[in-house]
Amino acid sequence: xxxxxxxxxxxxxxxxxxxxxxxxxxxxxxxxxxxxxxxxxxxxxxxxxxxxxxxxxxxxxxxxxxxxxxxxxxxxxxxxxxxxxxxxxxxxxxxxxxxxxxxxxxxxxxxxxxxxxxxxxxxxxxxxxxxxxxxxxxxxxxxxxxxxxxxxxxxxxxxxxxxxxxxxxxxxxxxxxxxxxxxxxxxxxxxxxxxxxxxxxxxxxxxxxxxxxxxxxxxxxxxxxxxxxxxxxxxxxxxxxxxxxxxxxxxxxxxxxxxxxxxxxxxxxxxxxxxxxxxxxxxxxxxxxxxxxxxxxxxxxxxxxxxxxxxxxxxxxx
Amino acid sequence: xxxxxxxxxxxxxxxxxxxxxxxxxxxxxxxxxxxxxxxxxxxxxxxxxxxxxxxxxxxxxxxxxxxxxxxxxxxxxxxxxxxxxxxxxxxxxxxxxxxxxxxxxxxxxxxxxxxxxxxxxxxxxxxxxxxxxxxxxxxxxxxxxxxxxxxxxxxxxxxxxxxxxxxxxxxxxxxxxxxxxxxxxxxxxxxxxxxxxxxxxxxxxxxxxxxxxxxxxxxxxxxxxxxxxxxxxxxxxxxxxxxxxxxxxxxxxxxxxxxxxxxxxxxxxxxxxxxxxxxxxxxxxxxxxxxxxxxxxxxxxxxxxxxxxxxxxxxxxxxxxxxxxxxxxxxxxxxxxxxxxxxxxxxxxxxxxxxxxxxxxxxxxxxxxxxxxxxxxxxxxxxxxxxxxxxxxxxxxxxxxxxxxxxxxxxxxxxxxxxxxxxxxxxxxxxxxxxxxxx
Numbered sequence: 001x002x003x004x005x006x007x008x009x010x011x012x013x014x015x016x017x018x019x020x021x022x023x024x025x026x027x028x029x030x031x032x033x034x035x036x037x038x039x040x041x042x043x044x045x046x047x048x049x050x051x052x053x054x055x056x057x058x059x060x061x062x063x064x065x066x067x068x069x070x071x072x073x074x075x076x077x078x079x080x081x082x083x084x085x086x087x088x089x090x091x092x093x094x095x096x097x098x099x100x101x102x103x104x105x106x107x108x109x110x111x112x113x114x115x116x117x118x119x120x121x122x123x124x125x126x127x128x129x130x131x132x133x134x135x136x137x138x139x140x141x142x143x144x145x146x147x148x149x150x151x152x153x154x155x156x157x158x159x160x161x162x163x164x165x166x167x168x169x170x171x172x173x174x175x176x177x178x179x180x181x182x183x184x185x186x187x188x189x190x191x192x193x194x195x196x197x198x199x200x201x202x203x204x205x206x207x208x209x210x211x212x213x214x215x216x217x218x219x220x221x222x223x224x225x226x227x228x229x230x231x232x233x234x235x236x237x238x239x240x241x242x243x244x245x246x247x248x249x250x251x252x253x254x255x256x257x258x259x260x261x262x263x264x265x266x267x268x269x270x271x272x273x274x275x276x277x278x279x280x281x282x283x284x285x286x287x288x289x290x291x292x293x294x295x296x297x298x299x300x301x302x303x304x305x306x307x308x309x310x311x312x313x314x315x316x317x318x
Numbered sequence: 319x320x321x322x323x324x325x326x327x328x329x330x331x332x333x334x335x336x337x338x339x340x341x342x343x344x345x346x347x348x349x350x351x352x353x354x355x356x357x358x359x360x361x362x363x364x365x366x367x368x369x370x371x372x373x374x375x376x377x378x379x380x381x382x383x384x385x386x387x388x389x390x391x392x393x394x395x396x397x398x399x400x401x402x403x404x405x406x407x408x409x410x411x412x413x414x415x416x417x418x419x420x421x422x423x424x425x426x427x428x429x430x431x432x433x434x435x436x437x438x439x440x441x442x443x444x445x446x447x448x449x450x451x452x453x454x455x456x457x458x459x460x461x462x463x464x465x466x467x468x469x470x471x472x473x474x475x476x477x478x479x480x481x482x483x484x485x486x487x488x489x490x491x492x493x494x495x496x497x498x499x500x501x502x503x504x505x506x507x508x509x510x511x512x513x514x515x516x517x518x519x520x521x522x523x524x525x526x527x528x529x530x531x532x533x534x535x536x537x538x539x540x541x542x543x544x545x546x547x548x549x550x551x552x553x554x555x556x557x558x559x560x561x562x563x564x565x566x567x568x569x570x571x572x573x574x575x576x577x578x579x580x581x582x583x584x585x586x587x588x589x590x591x592x593x594x595x596x597x598x599x600x601x602x603x604x605x606x607x608x609x610x611x612x613x614x615x616x617x618x619x620x621x622x623x624x625x626x627x628x629x630x631x632x633x634x635x636x637x638x639x640x641x642x643x644x645x646x647x648x649x650x651x652x653x654x655x656x657x658x659x660x661x662x663x664x665x666x667x668x669x670x671x672x673x674x675x676x677x678x679x680x681x682x683x684x685x686x687x688x689x690x691x692x693x694x695x696x697x698x699x700x701x702x703x704x705x706x707x708x709x710x711x712x713x714x715x716x717x718x719x720x721x722x723x724x725x726x727x728x729x730x731x732x733x734x735x736x737x738x739x740x741x742x743x744x745x746x747x748x749x750x751x752x753x754x755x756x757x
Contacts, residue, residue: 115611136597216381
């Protein structure tokens with residue numbers, strides 16, 4: 001019972017982190033139709049910039065400055081890169097972002113090398129907030145939860161309650177009309193791209209000390225972000241949140257409990273074959289949930305695509 | 319208005335033409351580039367025809383790039399410092415390390431092996447991932463059977479799956495690192511002496527090496543300390559886990575007194591950090607929790623907690639020669655570590671075998687000299703290449719992650735690994751199922 005509570009908290013942290021990445025990506029995708037392959041690379045840049053800044057000015061300045069630098073970089077990429085490529089259609093855009101992801105990884109390795117960086121949790125937050133039957137919850141995790149929830153509320157407020165948000169939402173569905181009404185749609189695009197990448201950067205800043213800051217960190221997280229926005233529904237902030245939390249909890253619980261395939265199959269009425277060690281399905285029968293935890297989100301994505309192609313909260317049917 | 323339109327049309331055509339012209343020019347340039355690059359390669363290979371080349375096939379990109387790159391630096395440095403700077407071999411032949419990126423994939427490694435063989439390289443060095451080593455040793459064996467004129471030797475400096483020197487052994491494969499069983503034997507000797515340890519949790523990467531570590535730990539703990547309970551025996555996907563928190567929770571709630579893991583690279587750091595952060599208070603016994611930024615990233619949090627089994631010889635530094643070597647290495651790679659001192663043994667032993675054999679191209683002669691060689695390592699002790707299975711037997715050390723009493727730290731972090739206990743010539747008489755077929 002205690003462990004369930006602990007796992008709920010862990011899953012929440014994982015989910016909220018994923019949300020910060022997918023929120024920006026889903027906005028960018030629905031607005032420009034660009035699958036930004038480099039999104040996770042901006043997450044990595046966030047971590048590295050924050051590490052570099054923290055060496056000179058401490059963790060908190062890194063937390064403040066690094067996302068802004070990443071956001072400006074992102075806006076620059078949109079203004080001088082994507083916008084030019086945009087006129088040639090989606091395939092060149094895809095290739096552009098893909099190339100950018102590779103370029104950023106190489107640049108990071110060139111500047112910082114291939115080693116793990118010693119980017120760590122600040123002293124102020126380096127203590128155990130509370131413990132549930134021996135399982136300590138680090139204060140830093142609570143801090144991560146607060147930051148991400150604040151970001152979510154802020155985003156939701158801006159998108160639904162302010163004038164800027166309304167223009168963005170309008171530009172999502174009817175960019176031509178919004179342009180005709182006198183709004184600078186390219187500027188909105190640039191802004192959304194910048195904010196989206198800044199969010200990814202912020203995710204990197206706060207995830208770097210826990211998940212490790214190394215050149216492979218973008219690669220490890222890259223594909224799962226796309227899965228999240230597909231499950232949540234493209235362009236939906238709520239969808240991104242729900243999908244992120246769902247994935248966070250599913251993978252955490254699957255890893256924490258050793259549920260065996262044999263038990264599951266027996267429970268639904270399929271009995272274990274007698275000569276299991278000779279059976280062709282031997283590997284299938286001996287599967288455990290931690291082994292397949294990381295592919296569960298992908299299975300979920302396939303199911304969503306079959307039964308609800310627009311995603312959980314998606315509106316557009318295109 | 320009309321004129322303006324015409325002008326626009328003309329501009330369009332002109333720009334199109336420029337684009338076409340540009341493309342033609344580009345083609346020529348690439349062609350020219352290719353030709354000059356080719357001639358450069360030809361020129362280079364002619365000039366260095368006498369080099370003794372070693373193909374280094376390991377990950378130089380992706381999640382394990384740091385481990386591979388640091389290994390490469392140590393190989394290059396060892397070849398330059400121990401061989402080339404001292405006048406080379408066989409009257410002046412230089413040793414050269416040629417790097418191939420295998421992206422830690424067995425399939426990619428076989429392609430790179432073929433490329434290396436096609437370039438006339440006779441020595442293959444690989445270490446990261448036993449999955450790759452298993453594929454390579456099989457391919458090398460087949461190649462050598464079919465092509466007696468271009469045989470190659472496989473110098474395995476870090477892949478420790480016991481099968482490589484047991485059922486899968488062959489004459490061409492030499493392992494300079496202690497295998498997983500030998501390491502576990504030494505590690506469990508140390509654990510067995512600690513009466514406080516009653517429950518042990520095993521966790522590793524889900525592939526041949528991770529499984530070998532778990533099997534060895536189960537067997538040896540059962541023999542040496544039947545009272546120790548294995549409270550967890552778990553494998554996780556290699557290089558794919560983002561967050562180790564759920565695993566750490568299981569470890570803590572199992573009530574384990576100690577953790578044993580064979581993890582390496584980002585998987586080692588992720589697991590170790592997570593386990594410590596989430597409230598585990600016992601020691602973590604590891605194979606590879608040092609260097610490549612891992613020591614620096616653990617820093618204070620891992621002090622006195624992380625123990626690791628290795629051939630050591632760094633803290634305290636074994637000999638004056640080793641000290642001079644390490645200082646020279648630091649001068650060349652200020653950011654680097656000698657975290658795989660066995661690489662220097664590989665180069666040293668190969669150089670000695672080539673000198674004794676009097677040839678670098680007849681690998682059968684070189685292999686025959688390597689077999690049964692007793693080599694005085696600068697990192698302390700002797701290295702004995704067991705002829706029956708080509709497994710190097712050497713002193714094993716269990717060290718602790720600390721910042722006190724160090725000769726050399728890792729990652730310029732002030733932290734390093736200090737030897738706590740030593741097993742001399744570990745597993746000298748361990749059995750092997752190898753039936754070596756000699757050519």
